[in-house]
Amino acid sequence: MTQKIIELKNVSKSFGNDKVLHNINLDISNGEFLTLLGPSGCGKTTILRLIAGFENPSDGEIFLNGEKINAIPANKRNVCTVFQNYALFPHMNVFDNVAFGLRIKNLNAEEIKTKVDAVLKMVKLENFAQRKPHQLSGGQQQRVAIARAVVNDPLVLVLDEPLSALDYKLRKDMQIELKELQRRLGITFIFVTHDQEEALSMSDRIVILNNGNIEQIGSPQQIYEMPQSLFVAQFIGEANVLTGHIEEVQDDFIKVQIAQSCYQFHYTHSKLQKNDKVNVILRPEDLQIYLDNAEKTHCLSGKITNIVYKGATVDLRVALENDNVVTISEFFDDSRHQKFVVNQTIQIGWADGVEVILHDT
Amino acid sequence: MTPSKANWLKKASITTISLWLAIFVFIPTLLVIATSFLRVGENNFVIFSFTLDNYQKILDPVFFHVFFASCYLALITTFVCLLIGYPFAYLLTQFSPNIRRILLLLVIIPFWTSSLIRIYAIKILLLQIERSLRFFYPDVSILYTEMAVLIGLIYTMLPFMILPLFSTMEKLDRRLIEAAQDLGATPRQTFMRIILPLTIPGIIAGSMLVFLPVLGLFYVTDLLGGAKNIVIGNLIKNQFLVARNWPFASAASVFVIILMAMLIFVYIKSINRFGGSRHEKVQ
Amino acid sequence: MKKFSKYLYLFVVFVFLYIPIFTLILYSFNKSTYSVAWKGWTWSWYTKLLANDSLIETAIHSLILAATSSTLATIIGTLTAIAIFRYRFFGKKLLSGLIYIVMMSPDIVMAISLLVLFLLIKIELGFWTLLLSHITFCLPFVIITLQARLSQLNKHLIEAAEDLGANEYQTLRYVLVPVLFPAIAAGWLLSFTLSMDDVIISFFVTGPQFEILPLKIYSLVRLGVKPEVNALCTIMFIFTFFVVMVSQFLIKEK
Ligand SMILES: Nc1ncnc2c1ncn2[C@@H]1O[C@H](COP(=O)(O)OP(=O)(O)OP(=O)(O)O)[C@@H](O)[C@H]1O
Ligand SMILES: [Mg+2]
Numbered sequence: 001m002t003q004k005i006i007e008l009k010n011v012s013k014s015f016g017n018d019k020v021l022h023n024i025n026l027d028i029s030n031g032e033f034l035t036l037l038g039p040s041g042c043g044k045t046t047i048l049r050l051i052a053g054f055e056n057p058s059d060g061e062i063f064l065n066g067e068k069i070n071a072i073p074a075n076k077r078n079v080c081t082v083f084q085n086y087a088l089f090p091h092m093n094v095f096d097n098v099a100f101g102l103r104i105k106n107l108n109a110e111e112i113k114t115k116v117d118a119v120l121k122m123v124k125l126e127n128f129a130q131r132k133p134h135q136l137s138g139g140q141q142q143r144v145a146i147a148r149a150v151v152n153d154p155l156v157l158v159l160d161e162p163l164s165a166l167d168y169k170l171r172k173d174m175q176i177e178l179k180e181l182q183r184r185l186g187i188t189f190i191f192v193t194h195d196q197e198e199a200l201s202m203s204d205r206i207v208i209l210n211n212g213n214i215e216q217i218g219s220p221q222q223i224y225e226m227p228q229s230l231f232v233a234q235f236i237g238e239a240n241v242l243t244g245h246i247e248e249v250q251d252d253f254i255k256v257q258i259a260q261s262c263y264q265f266h267y268t269h270s271k272l273q274k275n276d277k278v279n280v281i282l283r284p285e286d287l288q289i290y291l292d293n294a295e296k297t298h299c300l301s302g303k304i305t306n307i308v309y310k311g312a313t314v315d316l317r318v319a320l321e322n323d324n325v326v327t328i329s330e331f332f333d334d335s336r337h338q339k340f341v342v343n344q345t346i347q348i349g350w351a352d353g354v355e356v357i358l359h360d361t
Numbered sequence: 362m363t364p365s366k367a368n369w370l371k372k373a374s375i376t377t378i379s380l381w382l383a384i385f386v387f388i389p390t391l392l393v394i395a396t397s398f399l400r401v402g403e404n405n406f407v408i409f410s411f412t413l414d415n416y417q418k419i420l421d422p423v424f425f426h427v428f429f430a431s432c433y434l435a436l437i438t439t440f441v442c443l444l445i446g447y448p449f450a451y452l453l454t455q456f457s458p459n460i461r462r463i464l465l466l467l468v469i470i471p472f473w474t475s476s477l478i479r480i481y482a483i484k485i486l487l488l489q490i491e492r493s494l495r496f497f498y499p500d501v502s503i504l505y506t507e508m509a510v511l512i513g514l515i516y517t518m519l520p521f522m523i524l525p526l527f528s529t530m531e532k533l534d535r536r537l538i539e540a541a542q543d544l545g546a547t548p549r550q551t552f553m554r555i556i557l558p559l560t561i562p563g564i565i566a567g568s569m570l571v572f573l574p575v576l577g578l579f580y581v582t583d584l585l586g587g588a589k590n591i592v593i594g595n596l597i598k599n600q601f602l603v604a605r606n607w608p609f610a611s612a613a614s615v616f617v618i619i620l621m622a623m624l625i626f627v628y629i630k631s632i633n634r635f636g637g638s639r640h641e642k643v644q
Numbered sequence: 645m646k647k648f649s650k651y652l653y654l655f656v657v658f659v660f661l662y663i664p665i666f667t668l669i670l671y672s673f674n675k676s677t678y679s680v681a682w683k684g685w686t687w688s689w690y691t692k693l694l695a696n697d698s699l700i701e702t703a704i705h706s707l708i709l710a711a712t713s714s715t716l717a718t719i720i721g722t723l724t725a726i727a728i729f730r731y732r733f734f735g736k737k738l739l740s741g742l743i744y745i746v747m748m749s750p751d752i753v754m755a756i757s758l759l760v761l762f763l764l765i766k767i768e769l770g771f772w773t774l775l776l777s778h779i780t781f782c783l784p785f786v787i788i789t790l791q792a793r794l795s796q797l798n799k800h801l802i803e804a805a806e807d808l809g810a811n812e813y814q815t816l817r818y819v820l821v822p823v824l825f826p827a828i829a830a831g832w833l834l835s836f837t838l839s840m841d842d843v844i845i846s847f848f849v850t851g852p853q854f855e856i857l858p859l860k861i862y863s864l865v866r867l868g869v870k871p872e873v874n875a876l877c878t879i880m881f882i883f884t885f886f887v888v889m890v891s892q893f894l895i896k897e898k
Contacts, residue, residue: 052803052807053806053807054803054806054807073806074803074806074807075806075807075808075809075810075811076809079807080807080808081803081804081807083800083803083804084800085798085800087798087800087801087803087804088804089801089804089805089819089822089823090823091822091823091825092822100805100808100810100818101808101809104808104809104810104814105809148804148808149807149808152808152809368812369812370723370727370812370813370816371727371730371731371733371812373723374720374723374724374726374727375724375727375731375733375739377720377723377724378720378723378724378727378739378783379735379739381720381779381780381783382739382742382743382746384761385758385761385776385777385780386742386746386754386757386780388761389757389758389760389761390753390757392757392760392761392764393753393756393757393760396760445657448653449653449654449657452650452653452654453654455650462896464654466888466892467658467661467662468661469888469892470884470885470888471661471662471665473834473837473884473887473888474665474841474880474881474884474885475840475841475843475858475880475884476841476843477841477843477858477861477862477865478668478841478861478877478880478881479664479665481668481861481865481873481877482664482665482667482668482877483664484865484869485664485667485668485671485680485869485874486663486664486667486668488680488869489667489680492680492681516660516661516664519657519660519661520661569748570748573748573749573750574750574751576750576752577750577751577752577753577755577844578844579752579844580843580844580862583866584865584866593752594752594844597752597756598847598848601756601759601848602848607760610756611756611760614752614753614756614757617750617752617753618749618753621745621748621749621750621753625745625748
């Protein structure tokens with residue numbers, strides 16, 4: 001792809017004896033929308049603060065545009081931050097907030113006015129320039145925070161859960177606006193969120209973090225469809241995990257023993273060997289229910305324990321013979337789903353190739 | 362916080378305050394402690410030879426009486442202030458925030474007012490009362506008695522007790538009281554087991570703010586008391602400025618410092634024991 | 645009934661707190677010179693007060709002293725509170741603890757200590773010794789007033805300023821000082837009244853050259869009850885009253 005704007009090389013961070021980041025290696029390309037995703041306390045904020053310059057790495061190197069920036073303080077880095085609670089200056093109006101960075105750079109008043117007006121227009125706040133932060137709604141404050149950052153033409157914009165304080169509807173709108181803004185500006189966005197749907201829908205690439213380690217980096221589709229670890233599979237979306245072991249390895253397929261049955265999968269990677277323990281990951285929407293008893297290659301039988309109507313879809317919880325419970329998600333179809341009742345025994349199957357087989361470590 | 366680049370603002374602020382406290386608090390305190398071990402010289406000056414006489418002198422009946430009486434007076438003042446102030450502060454917390462703010466303001470105004478002026482004011486009042494009472498009891502005397510001193514001290518120090526108590530009580534989580542009642546505690550039990558323990562840091566802070574200054578308030582005894590009613594403050598003042606016995610005055614001051622150290626120790630213990638945040642002074 | 649007794653209790657305590665002050669104010673308008681008996685209304689004590697040049701001079705001394713010491717205490721105190729809030733440094737806990745101790749320590753102890761210091765280094769007692777002492781006892785009050793405000797501050801505000809390119813000084817000048825302004829002003833006012841009211845410490849560290857109001861009042865009230873003193877004390881009380889009002893307003897303002 002294009003040139004690297006930020007590189008983290010073997011970056012570690014400790015607070016006292018508490019090591020919160022372990023050897024992080026991460027390249028961020030110019031102009032991309034990168035999201036850091038992971039459970040609370042996994043180190044997302046810490047990575048952002050390292051990039052923005054509020055923390056120093058305990059170990060490793062950080063590069064911005066090819067230049068090592070470990071020792072450069074936040075106020076000298078061309079990286080701007082949008083804080084989670086916005087951190088707008090309460091004593092300044094919107095205009096002055098946005099103009100702050102430009103005034104620090106000693107730009108002349110005219111230039112400042114042109115730039116600030118342009119940015120305020122871009123975030124649709126041109127009529128609010130004279131208001132104080134406390135006279136704005138949450139969404140408006142959010143946009144001031146973004147305007148205040150982008151007006152400085154940063155190379156990288158860093159956003160720590162910028163949408164988490166907004167209500168559901170507003171958050172959806174802002175997601176679209178933010179994405180559009182990023183495309184228009186062409187600035188690299190490094191974005192932190194708790195919301196996996198947000199991450200999937202907005203990002204060019206997603207970094208999944210767990211306990212200060214990178215679990216996987218990839219496009220939303222890669223992350224969702226080809227999780228490289230059980231953690232990623234279970235963290236993103238819902239995953240049915242079937243445990244078993246390898247019965248047989250051939251050139252283009254393997255056989256896996258799950259409970260009492262043996263299943264054959266296309267598999268061409270060479271990593272797996274006979275008797276390895278594996279997890280077979282299946283997304284709920286990839287599972288299907290077979291009403292007839294016709295023999296299929298992948299077929300499990302189980303009892304329906306619960307049926308949850310969700311509007312467009314319906315979730316069925318099914319207890320398998322080996323006590324595993326799986327969830328099946330289907331588009332709701334009245335005539336079809338009327339036939340299902342709790343405690344009914346059904347057959348479940350899936351199309352060839354939708355499964356992900358992970359070595360159980 | 363920021364990358365650890367040394368910056369002059371940080372250095373300047375920390376250096377200034379450290380030097381200031383060192384020069385005007387720490388060193389002077391050491392000087393006083395040192396002086397308390399010296400002898401008085403011929404010309405009212407100190408002689409640099411070590412002695413414990415000044416501390417022995419505290420035990421001398423004449424002076425011991427002052428120390429004892431003054432601590433006793435401070436103790437009674439503290440106790441009465443607590444007795445009046447505790448229910449008062451508690452009642453204040455029962456009001457809606459708006460009314461509470463006004464009532465609190467009424468406590469803060471005297472808190473900020475010069476205690477000298479307030480002592481003078483109570484002198485005028487006591488004078489009036491004394492005059493009125495003399496119509497009926499010609500022999501009655503209020504002013505220049507120990508009672509007058511006590512009233513004056515209580516009057517001056519009461520806001521210093523109420524404010525810290527109020528700030529601890531305000532922070533008290535009302536749900537704890539409700540929880541206690543919910544679990545079947547009677548009002549008495551709720552008070553003894555929940556409210557009282559949780560407000561102990563406030564009680565100690567208030568007691569400290571009352572007890573220690575009382576020992577030094579020489580103008581209260583000056584204005585309201587007779588010749589016999591004096592506190593350590595009067596003693597220090599006289600020894601230092603009139604008798605020119607610096608070592609003894611210093612020893613008396615060290616005595617107060619030791620009392621203070623003990624009270625601070627108790628306060629810190631109580632905070633660790635009964636939780637709660639460090640008491641913040643209400644302005 | 646129970647409620648009534650609560651109100652009654654509050655009322656009685658407030659009466660106790662205020663009756664003496666009201667008596668004082670009332671008697672500052674009393675015609676009688678020597679007796680405490682009420683002889684009718686007059687303004688004359690106030691006009692006499694204003695004609696008393698030496699008293700006016702003393703008052704000016706006090707105002708100068710209070711303004712200077714509270715300004716310096718506010719500057720040092722503000723920087724200290726911000727440093728304690730922002731930075732990690734060696735001895736930070738000790739410093740915070742020491743500030744509380746200085747605030748708690750009784751005036752008489754500080755008075756003796758400072759006097760011993762001044763006598764030892766042989767500074768002439770007067771304006772300078774008063775100034776240094778007043779700054780010292782005002783400092784902890786300023787610091788604690790500011791700390792209360794800083795603890796409510798959005799922690800990211802400082803980082804936001806740095807992020808936008810501001811250096812230490814610019815962050816202080818354009819963000820922290822304006823945001824903290826109400827607390828800084830409240831701290832200044834508190835110091836100002838403390839300085840205007842202090843008797844004990846000033847009594848020890850003052851010199852004959854520089855007479856100040858609280859000590860003047862002290863020497864006057866020792867001599868007995870005088871209507872002019874009543875007038876003077878009334879003015880001082882009303883002054884404090886307004887200062888409290890202003891500072892409360894500043895603190896409450898968001
Ligand atoms: N200043 C600090 N001092 C000590 N520990 C810290 C500090 N900042 C963060 N930590 C610790 O580092 C770990 C990672 O924190 P971080 O804030 O990066 O998590 P996060 O992924 O942003 O979590 P969240 O989603 O809850 O915001 C946590 O265990 C946290 O307790
Ligand atoms: Mg975070």
